[in-house]
Amino acid sequence: MIVVLKEGAKDEDVEKVRKKIEELGYEPHVLRGMFRTVINCIGDERGKSDNKILEAMEPVDKVLMVLEPYRLASKTTNPEGTKVPIGKGVVVGGEKVVVIAGPCSVENESQIIDVAQKVKEAGAHALRGGAFKPRTAPYSFQGLGKKGLEMLAEAGRKTGLPIVTEVMSPEDVKTVAEYADVLQVGARNVQNFPLLKKLGKTNKPILLKRGMMTTIEEFLLAAEYILAEGNPNVILCERGIRTFETATRNTLDISAIPVLKKKSHLPVIVDPSHATGYWEYVPPMCYAAIAAGADGLIVEVHTNPEEALSDGTQSLKPEKFKNMMENLSKFVKAVGRKL
Amino acid sequence: MIVVLKEGAKDEDVEKVRKKIEELGYEPHVLRGMFRTVINCIGDERGKSDNKILEAMEPVDKVLMVLEPYRLASKTTNPEGTKVPIGKGVVVGGEKVVVIAGPCSVENESQIIDVAQKVKEAGAHALRGGAFKPRTAPYSFQGLGKKGLEMLAEAGRKTGLPIVTEVMSPEDVKTVAEYADVLQVGARNVQNFPLLKKLGKTNKPILLKRGMMTTIEEFLLAAEYILAEGNPNVILCERGIRTFETATRNTLDISAIPVLKKKSHLPVIVDPSHATGYWEYVPPMCYAAIAAGADGLIVEVHTNPEEALSDGTQSLKPEKFKNMMENLSKFVKAVGRKL
């Protein structure tokens, strides 16, 4: 950590800040420049409560951080990369690219079983489906809740696919964990800290979606909340950030993939359905994500998007999903991985 | 609602879409233009489940909305504006501008009582203070929890000020409601729908902060979640949105004030402390907010910002707060209101 003082800082100011730095547990080294005095603080600044507090001191202009603020999520913790097993023989972060597919919402038993069978035939490795749905408007379909979980579990049993579903509230963690193989945290909940803490106390794999307003640093700090409670099985999911562009629902931040891979050991998957909002843009974004180094994909598939209770416009029909999977294999090969 | 078909839509396409529109409960009026066919849909599109689903139909290019999607939060529901009483003689949305002040976090009993007395002397109408704190990093101070609520309540009793504090999880609503006069929803929880629903079932005033990536439409839909459960006492709070600019912590969207006032009947207050992140920018933003028509302010004040356990850099010292309040009275007068 480096503390830059304001122009014209006096000896007593420097001394005051120096002392405070010592109190915080660092070893201060004062250096007077031509225009400014800076104080280098030797010590581990990660995992400290709010070093920025020094900026509240009158003589301080700004505090510059040398290290990233996360520790357990950092690449240095596990340079070889973490593998997260999510079901029989399905591992996210290994040599194989993992594809999770299914409808936005579970609507009824025959729908979810039908989709499950079709995505399995096309080569998907896991089934997604929402039972608890976060919706912008209170009048939109809110999901089938526990009934939806049961249907999803049934579809999982019938196909052998591990199931991935969202949990929205700390109160529901226990229930959802009974049915799901992977618990998903939605974009709007990426900084729902009570939820993250609760999930950190389970032993289930967590699929953590980046919020549409979340920086990469904040995203890794959200993962840190889960890791810090003892659950090492976190899968990061880039799903588009909010920008000024409105031609797509969000802007898929594809460069986040190599950035996350450089900064963290956690596996990274991509959700091109929510990112773009239109099914026709989904296949090219799937190919791009794998080309950029993603470990997997989560894709919305619906047998009848026009009747879907949510997100129909961004869902692929099963035949289009199948076609995408066939093309995908070429890109998977190009990156030297397997599907 | 208006449905625009793709170029070259055939008669059977038009018919298919027309039928679907009828199924959704609208009266369709087909109009063929020079290049495109559009279908005007007569009916109330608000409060419907996902009209955008029509965009999933092959012949449909896009769906344009005529009405705003919220209903209870809409200005038309109460054109004169809603007044929310938050304590003895303190009403947000009336003639008087309401100032809520206090520290970011409750740290100990003497701290909160000391600040409470000082902000009261300076003219504040309510006391803020966090007991449950949402923090970006798990290693930062997370608040005193229930102990903090007790201290806050004690400070409220001693000064007669109503107290405002954040609730982060549906599980905590009952506890926080026992101590607080106003329950605050933080920016990160503006789309925490289980929390909003639970708050909608209380009879407490809710101070709902806009998220840093929430559009005004989404913000009013979040309010709609609370209103739809039966609680009419919602106070909207603009607290800065996330933009590319980094000179301030967020960008205070001051024009959101007249926009919200035009579209909704709910009272609007402004939080310049979180918006700017630096105490020295807080007073001018307070004046600007009132000049733009805000009904009140929520401002961070700390007796010793350099020792604050959170957000010290954006907290005013009591004497600076007092000075701000004196200046504020001129702007309050200029808008024809009272302090």
Place this chain on the structure above:
Amino acid sequence: MIVVLKEGAKDEDVEKVRKKIEELGYEPHVLRGMFRTVINCIGDERGKSDNKILEAMEPVDKVLMVLEPYRLASKTTNPEGTKVPIGKGVVVGGEKVVVIAGPCSVENESQIIDVAQKVKEAGAHALRGGAFKPRTAPYSFQGLGKKGLEMLAEAGRKTGLPIVTEVMSPEDVKTVAEYADVLQVGARNVQNFPLLKKLGKTNKPILLKRGMMTTIEEFLLAAEYILAEGNPNVILCERGIRTFETATRNTLDISAIPVLKKKSHLPVIVDPSHATGYWEYVPPMCYAAIAAGADGLIVEVHTNPEEALSDGTQSLKPEKFKNMMENLSKFVKAVGRKL
């Protein structure tokens, strides 16, 4: 400037970077921390060609700047603030708040003279009007060019108001400077460096609009281009930045006013018409801007907005402008200034 090396940097790496720093003209001070080595570079980093180049060196993790990169635009150059005279008795940056008003485009002689007289009666201090118009689409009205300038000058003569108009290209600087009292650089040209350099060689006051994606640092560096060529008469104009919010045309960054006032000595005015895009939001934003410390306003006024050839939706009618000016005087008084 502070150079942070990567983890595990060896002695020879440190030496290599140290040498390079000396070559760039700084005095390097190496400090080894617990995890990282940092090199403090003593010297004036402002006005240097691309210090970030050090980030291209293999052992370097990042380069942190201690000083702002602008020099002439910096507050320290003229702590008392710069006053820019723009016509007989009209000074921007002095005690008096300056209001510039007029139509988006000059459309014909009677229109511009009519508006000029009306804004003068209402108390405006200068007349704005576009002759060269930057328009998003090539099919939109592009302005009357030189003819428009002549009409504008005539309106200026008739009313005694100094005139403000945009120049879009280095080729037009000479012509526009013959007619106008203040040359305006539009938001899209804030980083049109050949234009800025040419304007720096004139002795005319320059009204420099912030781009819709320009950071405050980039904005001051754009001003620096003009100042560095020898023209000290730069007026900064905040006119809204582009964000995800679409309820307004752009988002007026009102906190940019105190930030610019803190970092620079140049006067700051605000354009609420382009920022909001709707005339009804213009008056509250005028009041807010003055309350936040702006030195003036530039406001669109049109006698018949429904017939305007550009930007009619954001133009005030003369009577509404007059009404705004009357209210404005209260806020001007509240900040201790004059109108």
Place this chain on the structure above:
Amino acid sequence: MIVVLKEGAKDEDVEKVRKKIEELGYEPHVLRGMFRTVINCIGDERGKSDNKILEAMEPVDKVLMVLEPYRLASKTTNPEGTKVPIGKGVVVGGEKVVVIAGPCSVENESQIIDVAQKVKEAGAHALRGGAFKPRTAPYSFQGLGKKGLEMLAEAGRKTGLPIVTEVMSPEDVKTVAEYADVLQVGARNVQNFPLLKKLGKTNKPILLKRGMMTTIEEFLLAAEYILAEGNPNVILCERGIRTFETATRNTLDISAIPVLKKKSHLPVIVDPSHATGYWEYVPPMCYAAIAAGADGLIVEVHTNPEEALSDGTQSLKPEKFKNMMENLSKFVKAVGRKL
């Protein structure tokens, strides 16, 4: 075009708006809904001067557009896609993926010839290099100007590679066109309309970079400026947009590729160097761009990035570029194209 009136619009209001619509050359069809009256306007709304003017009419709530505002850039103008020849046997938009490579700036003759030979050996199809450089700060290296053009042309002659270089000002178009095979418009000039018009009058291929603040619609309207002057040879270049994320220099909007391909017939290339700002993220973004359907790439390569006069941190060394090209061939094959 569809005009939505405000709630409570009276017959005379409707009539007034109807008349105005007729004056603008449309055939109005009035339809009264449950809450609002809408007027469908039949006619070609593209290429009209500012239809939004109707929003300035008192009874009008909003104007919704049915068609995209560009015409010549629209996919419908040339559904098979436009091929832009840029040199002997090099065509952008055809079966072959085109790679343009070279340094950010031309620094001296041996440097540019050296890089040219190396990128040619590695398989590049064209040479880039800046002679006129737009730089954020006036103190940064501004390019060698005409001397740089001569060196660039010499490097082109020696290697047979067509050359691509930026033009910043209408005044320089003639000079740059004498030396360059492709004239580049930089991100900051995408809405420099006098420059676009001048380039539209040349017969040179134009490489038009998207601005960091430009929507896809505005980007295509910028292309329309060039096309409307008679020059059909426009190459679109996505180079990252500005968002809140700071881990990369900008955010590469990879989904812009399929969106542009859907909406326009113009070829699309990608600049991953400026988008990410770090050379190590460049190769994965190259692969992703091609996987997403881009027609080519423009990549910064420098023999000695640590000594580069600009943008060294984002330049690949020749051996890394060569390695990238080898990998790229796999992705090119996966999309069924050639390199």
